[in-house]
Amino acid sequence: MLINELISDYETNRKEAPKTLNDILDYYQKKYIAGEIDIKFYRDIYNFLHQQGATSAHEYVY
Known part of the structure; x- marks a missing residue:
């Protein structure tokens, strides 16, 4: 799996570059849930x- 592929899919669908x-x-995760x-x-x-x-948002302990 190439990080470039994941970033490209993100940018194509979100119309912006990921910050992190x-x-x-x-x-x-949202795509999986949907x-x-x-x-x-x-x-x-x-x-x-x-x-x-x-890290996923669900991994944080408050």
């Missing part, structure tokens, strides 16, 4: 971005 890796992760991508693809993206340092 977290933005990309949140974007794909049923636009399957669980395997989402897990692959999540694991890849998480290894790069991204």
Whole structure:
């Protein structure tokens, strides 16, 4: 999986560049929840971005 592909998809659909890796992760999380991508693809993206340092909003403890 190439980060360039994830960024390109984000930019195409959001009409802006992601500010952080977290933005990309949140974007794909929303696509998964909406049923636009399957669980395997989402897990692959999540694991890849998480290894790069991204954190999902649901990981924060308040």
